[in-house]
Amino acid sequence: MPHHTPPSPPPPPPPLLGQGFHWQDLSVGQTFRTFRRTITETDLVNFISCTGMLEAIFIDAEFDGGAIAGRPVPGALTYTLIEGFILQTMIQGTGLAMLELHQKILHPVRVGDTIHARITVTEVRPTSAKGRAVVSSDITVFNQHEIEVMHYSAKRLLAGRPE
Template structure:
């Protein structure tokens, strides 16, 4: 590439854009990149949300009294990170609305765990308005050991590539 800036980027392809409705076909499966949950992530999340439970804030309690050992991450943080990974991977410029979900936590996540999301489209239908559709996907959050730690079915409105 030339060091000279011509100011014209219209001919460059844009990367990182989400999947348009037409690509959310039933049975389609994909996975996101991974993300490691850190001590700082846990501290920041519990402080900003007010989830100041001893399971998340008191290391002495975790070591000496808790039945669960290790720096525990709230399930809400794990879900939030999963949504962030999905947004980065599949919904930039195409996600229109989050419509609902059903969620189940299967295992704890600890500081130092690396998670990614496996997703499978379970339903997809166009809306009555052109240019958009309703998509439901089953999302499994998986840790570095291959264990499903959290699973949720999410329904979203997604922009179509063609307005109809």
């Protein structure tokens, strides 16, 4: 009778590109920076149309409110663009929930400005639910002149490494 060799197990899958950090990979004091992104007129129009933020200062290119020159964009647009960077990189596949957010808008952002952010981890607190932790961070948003335009702190629930 011929000897039969059992098939070898399949190789493990290759690493997943774009996977965010599990909470065990983060520590207090770690700092990251996002890519830069120029805000366009299309970004403004799409955002205000989608959200209903059809305020005169955003829809009238010649609006003269006196206080802000240029084409200002809603602070919510600036915030969501930075959160998009964070989601696509730092918490993709590991972010479970935004638990708390405190935000300050410091300077206007306009169409044509290029923004980026610095993220600093301020707390990593494992929860009683196995495999999860509350991760707090400070996010500072800058324009192309390195002027701080927004600052916010966020508490997120992150998943741990699979056991």
